[in-house]
Amino acid sequence: MDNIILTDFLTLTAIALTAALILYFVSQKFKVDEDPRIAEIEAMLPQANCGACGRAGCHDFAVACTKCTTQGFAKLYCPVGGQKVMNKVAAYLGMEAAVKEDTVAVLRCNGSCQNAPAKIDYNGVQFCRIAHTISSGQSGCPDGCLRLGDCIKVCKFGALNLNPQTGLPQVDPDKCTSCGACVNICPRNLFEIRPKGQNNERVYVACRNRQKGAVARKNCSAACIGCMKCVKICPEIKIEDNLSYIPTDVNAAEFGAKLAETCPTGAIVHIQPKEKTHD
Amino acid sequence: MTKTFPIGGIHPQKYKLAADIAITDAGLPEYVYIPVKQHAGAPAKIVVSQGDKVKAGTLLAAADGIVSAPVHSSVSGEVVKISREEGRSGYYETTVTIKVEGNDFADGIDASDTVIAEIPDSTEEIMRRIRNAGIVGMGGAGYPTPIKTTVPEGRKAEYLIVNGIECEPFLCADDRLMQEKAEEIIIGAKIINKLLGIQKAVIAIDENKPRAIEIMTRLTKSYIGVNVRVCQTKYPQGGEKQLIAAITGREVPIAKLPIDVGCVVQNAGTVFAVYEAVMKKKPLIERIVTVSGDAAEKSANFRVRIGTPAEFLINKIGGITEKTDEIIFGGPFMGTSVTNLKAPVTKLTSGILLLSAKLAGKEPETACIRCGKCVDACPQGLMPFEIARYARNNDFSQIMRLHARDCIECGSCAYICPARIPLLDYCKMSKAEAKKILKKQ
Numbered sequence: 001m002d003n004i005i006l007t008d009f010l011t012l013t014a015i016a017l018t019a020a021l022i023l024y025f026v027s028q029k030f031k032v033d034e035d036p037r038i039a040e041i042e043a044m045l046p047q048a049n050c051g052a053c054g055r056a057g058c059h060d061f062a063v064a065c066t067k068c069t070t071q072g073f074a075k076l077y078c079p080v081g082g083q084k085v086m087n088k089v090a091a092y093l094g095m096e097a098a099v100k101e102d103t104v105a106v107l108r109c110n111g112s113c114q115n116a117p118a119k120i121d122y123n124g125v126q127f128c129r130i131a132h133t134i135s136s137g138q139s140g141c142p143d144g145c146l147r148l149g150d151c152i153k154v155c156k157f158g159a160l161n162l163n164p165q166t167g168l169p170q171v172d173p174d175k176c177t178s179c180g181a182c183v184n185i186c187p188r189n190l191f192e193i194r195p196k197g198q199n200n201e202r203v204y205v206a207c208r209n210r211q212k213g214a215v216a217r218k219n220c221s222a223a224c225i226g227c228m229k230c231v232k233i234c235p236e237i238k239i240e241d242n243l244s245y246i247p248t249d250v251n252a253a254e255f256g257a258k259l260a261e262t263c264p265t266g267a268i269v270h271i272q273p274k275e276k277t278h279d
Numbered sequence: 280m281t282k283t284f285p286i287g288g289i290h291p292q293k294y295k296l297a298a299d300i301a302i303t304d305a306g307l308p309e310y311v312y313i314p315v316k317q318h319a320g321a322p323a324k325i326v327v328s329q330g331d332k333v334k335a336g337t338l339l340a341a342a343d344g345i346v347s348a349p350v351h352s353s354v355s356g357e358v359v360k361i362s363r364e365e366g367r368s369g370y371y372e373t374t375v376t377i378k379v380e381g382n383d384f385a386d387g388i389d390a391s392d393t394v395i396a397e398i399p400d401s402t403e404e405i406m407r408r409i410r411n412a413g414i415v416g417m418g419g420a421g422y423p424t425p426i427k428t429t430v431p432e433g434r435k436a437e438y439l440i441v442n443g444i445e446c447e448p449f450l451c452a453d454d455r456l457m458q459e460k461a462e463e464i465i466i467g468a469k470i471i472n473k474l475l476g477i478q479k480a481v482i483a484i485d486e487n488k489p490r491a492i493e494i495m496t497r498l499t500k501s502y503i504g505v506n507v508r509v510c511q512t513k514y515p516q517g518g519e520k521q522l523i524a525a526i527t528g529r530e531v532p533i534a535k536l537p538i539d540v541g542c543v544v545q546n547a548g549t550v551f552a553v554y555e556a557v558m559k560k561k562p563l564i565e566r567i568v569t570v571s572g573d574a575a576e577k578s579a580n581f582r583v584r585i586g587t588p589a590e591f592l593i594n595k596i597g598g599i600t601e602k603t604d605e606i607i608f609g610g611p612f613m614g615t616s617v618t619n620l621k622a623p624v625t626k627l628t629s630g631i632l633l634l635s636a637k638l639a640g641k642e643p644e645t646a647c648i649r650c651g652k653c654v655d656a657c658p659q660g661l662m663p664f665e666i667a668r669y670a671r672n673n674d675f676s677q678i679m680r681l682h683a684r685d686c687i688e689c690g691s692c693a694y695i696c697p698a699r700i701p702l703l704d705y706c707k708m709s710k711a712e713a714k715k716i717l718k719k720q
Contacts, residue, residue: 120369120618123641125704133707135618136369154673185673211363211371 037093038062044088046080050156052179053078065089074098080157080177102196103178105159105171109190110206110267111144112166116220132187140219143188143209145169151182151191173200194248199273203246203256205230207267210241217265224267230259244268281486283511284521287658289691291514291612293487297451297571297578302459304582305568305595307379311354311586312364312623313339314372318415319422320346322373331358335584336385336562339375342410348423349413353564353584356380367589367608367622368615374623377586389559394462398470398557405474405557412556413563413626418442418517418546419609421627424553427543428474436475437541440526441468441482441550443491444510444517447610450630452567453547455580457484457491460551461498465505467554468545475543478504481526482547486512514612515689519544521658533685548629568592568624572633574602583624589631590620605639607632612690642699653692653702659685663692667705675712683709684717 041062049057053076055064064076073095078085082102090097116139122131128150136142147167152160159175160182162168169182173196183191190208205224209216213225226242234255238245244267246259252270260270316322323340327333333352340350352375360376384390399405406425414424430436441464445453457464468480482499484492486509499505510516510525520531522544529540537544545553548566555561564585571578576597583592589606593599599606607614608628616639617631624631653663659682666681678684686706693703 125701127704127708129708129711130704133711134368134615140369140618142370215371 035063035066037066041065041089041092044081044085044092045078046085046177048080048156048177048179050080050177050179050181052080052177052181065093070095079103080179082177103193104173104176104196104202105178105180105182105191106194106202106204106206106269107145107169107171107190108192108204108206108208109143109145109168109188110222110269111139111141111147111220112163112168112222113147114166115222115266116141116144119219129185129187141209141216141223142211143190143207144220145190146188150185150187154181154185156181197252197271200271201252201256201273202271203250203252203259204269205244205246205267206269207243210243212242216242222266225265227264229262229264230268233258233262281509281511282525283513283516284524284658286660287656287691288513288515288521289656289694290512291448291694293512294448294571294573295451295454295487296449297569297580298454298488300451300455300578300580302455302567302580302582305584305587305592307354307382307584308587308591309379310359310588311356311377311379311584312588312621313350313353313375313377313586314364314366314623314625315340315350315375316372317350317421317585317625317627318348318413319420320344320348323347323350323413325361325373325375327358327361327375329358329361332356333358333377334383334385335564336388342413342423346423346426348415349411349562350375351413351562351564352377353586354379354381355383365619365621367617367619369618384561388561390561391559394466395558396462396466398466398473402474405470408557408560409553411562412552412560414549414552414556415563415626416546417548417552417566417626417629419613419627419629424545424549427545428471430475430538434538435541436477436538436543437479438527438543439468439471439475439477439480440522440542440544441480441547442517442519442522442544443482443484443488443495443547444522445488445547446485446512446514446517447612447614447630449571449632450569450610451571451580452569452629454488454491456551456567457482457488457547458494461491461494463554464547464550465495465498465502466558467550467552468505469502470553470557471543471545471550472504480505482507483510483522483526484508485510485516514691515658515687518658518687518689520687533682563626566624566626566628568628569630570596570632571630572603572607572635573638574600574604574635575633576600585626586623588621588623589617592624592631593620593633599633602635603633604636605634607634607639611638612694613688641701644700645698647698647700650697652695652697656691656695658689658691659687661686661706663702663706664700666709667700667702670705670709670712675709675716678709678713679716681709684713686710 045058055061086097118138119140126148128146128148131146137146159172160169163170178193207224209223216223230237256270259268321343324343325340334355337352342349356377356379359378363371364374366372410425415421495507523542552563568583570592606617690703
């Protein structure tokens, strides 16, 4: 009896040792030398692997960081980590990170259930990209939000949620990393990455409808009608094809409140500066 | 032995309510709305201006490039507006609005019913007439016919197949046309034969159209080279690739055209339009439309001028009933639902259907039970459940491997699915993504 246990033990030990030896030599022979800095940088990155930087993922971005020159490094930017992470990586590599303003995604449509009531009953698949190919949508606006939330499904950071009152997706500026996933998925191209602005104060036109005023208003009470009133306040604003666009460098603190007040349809949205909350 | 395609297919209920109803003239509405894009390719360029007096057959917009088709006025009257008007699905299309004043045809057009059988000698002349008449594939795809009837260099046409299958439920437009205008269709086929430089033409008819088969068989006896082939009733027998497989046994390879296997397929309605264009110099300004549906009071086959609002035709059969849940342009499988009743009949509208909640209603989607029925039903040999699985999760990395772009959007998979998964919508979405990937490459 003892004998059998002993033999078993010895045989298995011998097999384990042989396998270990083979593995050791193979791993020595086929060793891949990787820059140790890559792993270090990767640890600093947010690990979202979202591809917003234009690379395949965080590892790929780290590889690019170690391989580039000083000038090349200035072009690399991780929108998810933002300035903080880039400064950290730059300090580690002894280079200078590009200074970029914080950005956030904004929804350029104000066609809520109240402003643009549903005219047709859509009972198809709850995907914006499918609804977009079938018809102009429940509200009838051919450029408006379809309110089915493809963007919410694609957001990896939980920054988007459907507002039950308006039916529109809502961006949480604290969670949004401006990775651009929603910009790419929206079949009507309604998201725009804009600077966050000081104290989160922003002003933009929440409409992409290029139809004539009267036609646009038929479907949505908050449509831009190209009335030129905003241009009179701020000459930098451009109106093309009955649609106004506020350039990103327009000072929200200076013009924001006035623009939003003057807009007769409410297409211009002014996000108020964030009040400091008590801790 | 009746012929059919080798894989897939389904047997939906036929609902051919209008099969015994003769074609009647729908009459002229007050206004016609003629969109300048009624075909695949570039929109036509408008050549008239507001206030112009036009006659039926006057050119409104000329073809812009090779893949495009001209558009003609379907009535006589005055151009009152050139604007962007709401189309059938709510999107705005450039449209010429004409106030109808009468039914005068432009000079040179023979609007009579007499059958002319002498085909012109010059093929260039025939081609010119077809091109100027603005003829496009009237089965639904709307591909300009002149391109399809030109054999590219290095290819050889062997068969002309006249598609008289009409496998969609409810639709009877082609069926009635084959019964009432059989001789014209045969002459039209001979005209296309001449363009292709061949003698053989096959008129493919579905088994469930016994009268059309009988009339066609009797008439084709006096035309050499033209034969009738009876196909089994199965959906989607009328698909171009499925029909070629049924008649010739050949398979159109991935990303190839029917001409690569020596076939040219033309819809029966298109062949009739070719006859009218060449023999009567009549442009494509009217078509046969089946107005029917399980919620409709009665059914009808109308000869309709292009641009007639759908509302006008629906009112002719008793208007929208209480039962009506959804209105569809085209067949119930491949048609599109309409949100605007003023939407005009175009060159591609084969039917206007009023469906009840029983047919249009959607049951809630449940989990896939992996029964594989969609795989059995797919006439293209795809795996719809697999395509849908990836599409639902926004993963388009596998669509090339799953050949999503070979989907013909027939909807057999969604019809057969016991879990009521909208497989067709997912396949369409994947197909669109696959096209984007191909464009990038």
